Amino acid sequence: MTVSVSLPEVWSALEDVRARRPLVHNITSYVAMTVSANALLALGALPAMAHATEEVEDFVATADALVINIGTLSSDLSAAMRKAAKHAGEVGKPWVLDPVGCGASAYRTHAAVALAALAPDVIRGNASEILSLAGEASAGKGVESISRAEEATGAAMALAKRTGAVVAVTGAVDYVTGGGAPIPVRTGHALMPLSTAIGCALSAVIAAFTAVRPPREAALAALAVFGAAGSAAAGRCRGPGHLPAEICDALYLMSPDTLGQHARIGAPVAG
Numbered sequence: 683m684t685v686s687v688s689l690p691e692v693w694s695a696l697e698d699v700r701a702r703r704p705l706v707h708n709i710t711s712y713v714a715m716t717v718s719a720n721a722l723l724a725l726g727a728l729p730a731m732a733h734a735t736e737e738v739e740d741f742v743a744t745a746d747a748l749v750i751n752i753g754t755l756s757s758d759l760s761a762a763m764r765k766a767a768k769h770a771g772e773v774g775k776p777w778v779l780d781p782v783g784c785g786a787s788a789y790r791t792h793a794a795v796a797l798a799a800l801a802p803d804v805i806r807g808n809a810s811e812i813l814s815l816a817g818e819a820s821a822g823k824g825v826e827s828i829s830r831a832e833e834a835t836g837a838a839m840a841l842a843k844r845t846g847a848v849v850a851v852t853g854a855v856d857y858v859t860g861g862g863a864p865i866p867v868r869t870g871h872a873l874m875p876l877s878t879a880i881g882c883a884l885s886a887v888i889a890a891f892t893a894v895r896p897p898r899e900a901a902l903a904a905l906a907v908f909g910a911a912g913s914a915a916a917g918r919c920r921g922p923g924h925l926p927a928e929i930c931d932a933l934y935l936m937s938p939d940t941l942g943q944h945a946r947i948g949a950p951v952a953g
C-alpha cells in the first residue's frame with residue numbers, strides 16, 4: 683500500500699537539508715541556472731553548476747545529489763549527462779531527471795528516454811513531458827505543457843514501473859508515484875507557470891531532498907515546501923516578474939506555519 687507523508691515529516695526533512703547543506707551538482711539548462719542556484723541556496727543547500735564532460739565525474743563524486751535537466755540540450759551536454767548519470771549509479775549518488783521538452787523533438791525525446799534508462803531516483807516533469815517519456819501521445823507546445831497533470835497520472839505510474847524511479851508530475855495539483863496510487867500535493871499558485879524555469883528550480887530542490895530522504899519522501903517533501911513557497915510568494919507579487927526572487931525569500935523564511943497554511947498532501951488517488 684502507498685503510504686503518504688505528513689507535514690511534520692516534511693518539516694523534519696527541510697530541517698535536515700538546512701543542517702546538512704547538501705551539495706547539489708546541476709547539469710542544467712542555460713535558462714535554469716541562476717534561478718536553480720538561488721533556490722538551492724535559499725533552501726539551505728549548496729549548488730554547483732558544472733557540465734564539461736571532462737569534470738562531471740569529479741563533481742558527481744563530491745556532490746550529495748545530482749540533477750540533470752535537458753532544457754537546452756546539445757551533443758556536448760548530452761554526452762556529459764550520460765557520463766554523470768552512469769557515474770552517479772556507480773558511486774551511489776541519488777539523481778533527478780527533468781526531461782524538459784520531451785516530445786518537442788525526436789532528438790530530445792531519444793535523449794530523455796536514454797537518460798531515464800540509467801536509473802534516476804526521481805523523474806520530475808510537467809504532464810506533456812511525462813506522457814511523452816512514458817511513450818504516450820502528448821500535447822506540448824515546446825517546453826510548455828498543454829495537458830493537465832490528472833491526464834498524466836497513469837503514464838507516471840507506468841513510467842515509474844518501467845524505470846524504477848519515483849515520478850512526480852506537476853501542474854495545478856502535483857502527483858507523486860513509485861508505481862502505485864499517485865499521492866496528490868495541493869499547493870502552488872497559478873502565477874508559477876508564468877515565470878520560466880520554476881519547474882527546473884523545483885527539480886533541483888527535489889535533488890537536495892534526495893540527499894536526506896529516500897526518493898519518494900524526498901519528492902513529496904520538495905513539492906510541498908516549494909509549492910508552499912510559491913503560494914506564499916505569489917501573494918506578495920503583482921505579476922510574475924518578481925516571482926523567482928519572492929520564491930527564494932519564501933524558501934529562506936519557510937516555517938511550519940507557512941508550510942501548514944499553503945500545502946496539503948492528500949491520500950493516494952486512483953491513477
Ligand SMILES: Nc1ncnc2c1ncn2[C@@H]1O[C@H](COP(=O)(O)OP(=O)(O)OP(=O)(O)O)[C@@H](O)[C@H]1O
Nearest residue numbers: 808852853854870871872874875878879880881882
Ligand atoms: N496552475 C497552477 N497552480 C498552482 N501551482 C502550479 C500551477 N502550475 C504549476 N504550478 C506549480 O509550479 C511548479 C512548476 O510546475 P510546472 O508543471 O509549471 O513545471 P514546468 O512546466 O516543468 O516548468 P518549467 O519548464 O518552466 O521549469 C510546481 O511547483 C507546480 O506545482
Ligand SMILES: Cc1ncsc1CCO
Nearest residue numbers: 711713753754782825879
Ligand atoms: C523556455 C525554455 N526553453 C528551453 S528550457 C526553458 C526553461 C523551461 O524549462
Ligand SMILES: [Mg+2]
Nearest residue numbers: 782808881882
Ligand atoms: Mg519543465
